[in-house]
Amino acid sequence: MSDTTMTSSSSSTPPPAAGEPRAGAPSTPLFAIRPTPFAGRAVFAVQHITASTPLWRATDLSLAVLLREYRREVCAQCFFYDRGRDLPIRSPGTGFAFCTPQCSDEWERGNGEVGTQAWRAVEALVKKRSKEDGEMVELGLPRPGEEEIQEAWESAEARAVLIRAAREAEKPRGEGEEAVRVTKVHRRAVASALQAKISPDVMAFIVSGVVWRHNAASEQWDALLALADDATPYHSADDLAAFTRSYLHLLATLPLPLLPLLNPGTVFTLSSRDSHNSFGIRSLDDEGSEFFGYGCWPSASYFNHSCGPNVEKAREGREWVFRAGRDIAAGEELNITYLSGEERRDSREKRMQTLKRNWGFDCGCHRCREEGGKEEEGTTTTLKT
Numbered sequence: 001m002s003d004t005t006m007t008s009s010s011s012s013t014p015p016p017a018a019g020e021p022r023a024g025a026p027s028t029p030l031f032a033i034r035p036t037p038f039a040g041r042a043v044f045a046v047q048h049i050t051a052s053t054p055l056w057r058a059t060d061l062s063l064a065v066l067l068r069e070y071r072r073e074v075c076a077q078c079f080f081y082d083r084g085r086d087l088p089i090r091s092p093g094t095g096f097a098f099c100t101p102q103c104s105d106e107w108e109r110g111n112g113e114v115g116t117q118a119w120r121a122v123e124a125l126v127k128k129r130s131k132e133d134g135e136m137v138e139l140g141l142p143r144p145g146e147e148e149i150q151e152a153w154e155s156a157e158a159r160a161v162l163i164r165a166a167r168e169a170e171k172p173r174g175e176g177e178e179a180v181r182v183t184k185v186h187r188r189a190v191a192s193a194l195q196a197k198i199s200p201d202v203m204a205f206i207v208s209g210v211v212w213r214h215n216a217a218s219e220q221w222d223a224l225l226a227l228a229d230d231a232t233p234y235h236s237a238d239d240l241a242a243f244t245r246s247y248l249h250l251l252a253t254l255p256l257p258l259l260p261l262l263n264p265g266t267v268f269t270l271s272s273r274d275s276h277n278s279f280g281i282r283s284l285d286d287e288g289s290e291f292f293g294y295g296c297w298p299s300a301s302y303f304n305h306s307c308g309p310n311v312e313k314a315r316e317g318r319e320w321v322f323r324a325g326r327d328i329a330a331g332e333e334l335n336i337t338y339l340s341g342e343e344r345r346d347s348r349e350k351r352m353q354t355l356k357r358n359w360g361f362d363c364g365c366h367r368c369r370e371e372g373g374k375e376e377e378g379t380t381t382t383l384k385t
């Protein structure tokens with residue numbers, strides 16, 4: 001695979017045959033994952049489940065972005081939030097805050113030495129620059145198509161080659177090894193990447209994903225690859241530009257051991273899986289009105305959405321727990337809701353718009369079909385076994 005191939009990404013194991021479980025998919029005697037006619041795979045009860053039964057606990061957080069504006073108030077490890085108060089422990093090097101020394105230690109352990117160094121490097125460069133625009137996602141702009149995405153990454157990679165060569169020169173040379181020749185052209189490529197406009201939250205997305213991949217076992221990467229993907233994950237041309245710019249900036253900045261993983265293939269794969277699978281990390285009271293950021297828990301990403309869900313989900317620190325919201329018959333599809341508390345009360349039309357805008361699908365759940373007066377078979381189905 002070339003570094004700029006956007007349609008696939010290397011997996012360490014061959015894809016499973018039909019009917020075989022997917023890497024990282026949840027496995028329990030209570031439910032099974034099966035294909036549906038119109039909504040990809042979904043989760044189906046394989047036995048009668050009584051209300052409140054715990055169904056699944058997702059502990060497999062992969063990449064996560066804590067928006068920069070919340071970094072003093074939300075614990076970077078367990079996402080604890082004290083109604084806007086600054087948290088007691090602050091890591092000046094990385095800019096993250098923690099609720100306890102244990103959370104701070106766990107965060108460092110999870111990121112490892114190289115990961116912690118990477119976050120320090122990013123903080124040092126973001127701190128030097130005022131927060132620049134480019135973080136706001138303008139809605140309603142056309143999304144870049146596959147060709148535009150491919151071209152943007154190819155053009156970024158042409159510059160990346162020069163930056164990589166300049167960074168190679170930082171490596172200590174062994175005896176007899178020829179020194180890398182860095183010319184004006186290389187230095188200009190590095191300087192221009194460093195001067196480009198910065199997008200701190202996009203940078204955080206890439207760093208989180210690349211550090212996670214660096215530390216993850218190959219099965220964890222396979223679990224991410226197994227998720228539903230989005231071939232056009234960028235909201236707008238500006239969003240795509242923020243990604244290619246941040247990629248070059250990070251190439252000029254991150255610790256050398258991360259550079260082999262920092263390539264268009266990996267960065268695109270992270271966006272393509274994040275797009276249809278991330279969960280918002282929100283405040284736990286007030287119906288989640290504060291949006292701190294988002295993260296991807298591969299094992300939690302097999303539940304389809306319903307506007308009248310039968311499964312309740314709740315975040316407990318860094319984990320998600322799923323429980324039956326009511327009695328569920330064997331064969332019924334298990335659905336969560338992708339809508340926030342407020343959005344759930346919206347009209348059918350508004351809910352459908354929100355889901356289309358944020359997730360890119362036309363909701364085919366029972367509630368939407370009933371409210372739309374449609375009789376035909378929709379996308380949410382019952383498993384007939």
Ligand SMILES: C[S@@+](CC[C@H](N)C(=O)[O-])C[C@H]1O[C@@H](n2cnc3c(N)ncnc32)[C@H](O)[C@@H]1O
Nearest residue numbers: 039040041228276301302304305361363364365
């Ligand atoms: C988190 S994934 C859920 C699992 C996914 N169906 C799969 O095959 O991996 C979210 C995607 O599932 C599909 N989906 C989920 N709920 C749906 C619904 N109510 N109607 C139509 N499609 C839905 C959409 O393609 C959406 O982007």
